[in-house]
Amino acid sequence: MTYPEALDYINAVRFSAWNLGLSRITVLMERLGNPQKQLKFVHVGGSNGKGSTCAMTERMLREAGYKTGLFPSPFIEDFRERIQVCGGMIPEDALCRITERVRAVADDMEDHPTHFELVTAIGLIYFAEVSCDIVVLEVGLGGEFDATNVIDPPEVAAFVHLGLEHTEYLGNTLTEIAKTKSGIIKQGSDVVSYENDTEVMRVFDEVCKEKQVPLHIARFSRLELTEATLSGQCFVLRVPAEEDSEDRIPSDCRVKDGTEFTLPLAGEYQLHNCVTALSIIEVLRKRGFDIPEDAVIRGIAEVSWPARFEVLSKEPLFILDGGHNPQCAEALAASVAQLVPGAETEGVTFLTGVLRDKDVPGIFDHLIPLAKEFFCLTPDSKRALPAEELAEYLSSRGCKATACKKAEDGIRQSLAKGLPVVAFGSLYLAGVIRRTLRRVLPEETKDA
Numbered sequence: 001m002t003y004p005e006a007l008d009y010i011n012a013v014r015f016s017a018w019n020l021g022l023s024r025i026t027v028l029m030e031r032l033g034n035p036q037k038q039l040k041f042v043h044v045g046g047s048n049g050k051g052s053t054c055a056m057t058e059r060m061l062r063e064a065g066y067k068t069g070l071f072p073s074p075f076i077e078d079f080r081e082r083i084q085v086c087g088g089m090i091p092e093d094a095l096c097r098i099t100e101r102v103r104a105v106a107d108d109m110e111d112h113p114t115h116f117e118l119v120t121a122i123g124l125i126y127f128a129e130v131s132c133d134i135v136v137l138e139v140g141l142g143g144e145f146d147a148t149n150v151i152d153p154p155e156v157a158a159f160v161h162l163g164l165e166h167t168e169y170l171g172n173t174l175t176e177i178a179k180t181k182s183g184i185i186k187q188g189s190d191v192v193s194y195e196n197d198t199e200v201m202r203v204f205d206e207v208c209k210e211k212q213v214p215l216h217i218a219r220f221s222r223l224e225l226t227e228a229t230l231s232g233q234c235f236v237l238r239v240p241a242e243e244d245s246e247d248r249i250p251s252d253c254r255v256k257d258g259t260e261f262t263l264p265l266a267g268e269y270q271l272h273n274c275v276t277a278l279s280i281i282e283v284l285r286k287r288g289f290d291i292p293e294d295a296v297i298r299g300i301a302e303v304s305w306p307a308r309f310e311v312l313s314k315e316p317l318f319i320l321d322g323g324h325n326p327q328c329a330e331a332l333a334a335s336v337a338q339l340v341p342g343a344e345t346e347g348v349t350f351l352t353g354v355l356r357d358k359d360v361p362g363i364f365d366h367l368i369p370l371a372k373e374f375f376c377l378t379p380d381s382k383r384a385l386p387a388e389e390l391a392e393y394l395s396s397r398g399c400k401a402t403a404c405k406k407a408e409d410g411i412r413q414s415l416a417k418g419l420p421v422v423a424f425g426s427l428y429l430a431g432v433i434r435r436t437l438r439r440v441l442p443e444e445t446k447d448a
Helices: 003-010 023-031 050-063 092-106 115-129 174-184 198-211 268-286 293-302 326-339 360-370 387-396 407-415 427-440
Strands: 041-045 068-071 134-138 156-159 190-194 215-218 223-229 232-237 259-263 310-314 317-320 348-352 371-376 401-403 421-424
Touching (some): 023 092, 041 050, 041 174, 050 134, 050 268, 050 293, 190 268, 215 268, 223 268, 268 326, 310 427, 317 427, 371 387
Parallel strands (some): 190 215, 317 421
16 A cells, blocks of 8 residues: 555545544454553543644653654644654554555444544554554544544543534533533543633533542643743743642642743643643643653743644744634634734734634634735635635625635735735645745745
């Protein structure tokens, strides 16, 4: 099997739809020898911030000397980003070999595994093959019935920000969504949660008590921001005044009071994700992992995560963000207003494209007040809202909006306006925008 053949098989249309449930992945992994049972995990669910929180957690563990696996989704430019060990992507030959092994089993199953289940199986096999010490595993969709939930109790089940998303699969209220996502909580784990809405935290508290596992809340009040720029932010972390878990975290497992951090990711929401990741590290220390303070500081300072308020160029200013729902759009608008010079007075140029099944009005409600003009693209997805329809919708709301056929057209027309450019709306656009911008901008202007 060649690399293109492996990708063609994984991405075959008939296997690409979401079909939640653990029956297929359970059978698939059993027939493959259950390699996941050889591994330890941090399992991260939620709506917004999973990838960033996973990246921070993995980098701190890597800096501490652990052999780390990272399973994020989706990828930005290279499919192999989905399966990483110590920051390196799975080699093409390993992906081909493991895919062929998985195909032999999957194609023999009456109920064929989905795209995501195939990728999950390939990742778990590879992590076991190379003997990862710990894998940071991002939930794909939901929690309870997501393929990643085939694992045994993780060291930590962690939750980032929860919002209304995928309601056709997960429920129509925050309470229903929280119940579905809480399905990754298993007896024997510790649980860490972003400081979510009251109704979400009530669900997590009830499930943790039922499973008899400790719940640790990542309190944002622990963080004192000292500097925020487009290049990142600096903050001081404090030991919480009161314990927020029934199972107290020993003081020697806490990050030292007053520790100073430099985070090279911009945006207030990344600070909240960072506190969540730091709380995960404290819990892992409690569970016996040796994670020195200098590794924690270094891990945060060295983390990188593409397409999340990522400055691709400073002159001209060009920012890329994968925000694709109202919660992401609200966070993006706050970051633009805070960090982009002249955004609230002169406005910015938005380069955007969205999927048809997203809450389009909810997304643009937050960004229209900052927009001077929109240039619209069609994401590379069967679920995409065509650029022409998006431009027509924005025009109906009183915005100046132009549909563009190609990413290069959109980038060139956006830059020509002379204002800061913010590209957003779908991670399906992020990869092509990153690649195209490298061609469009002269080398001397790039500052990524």
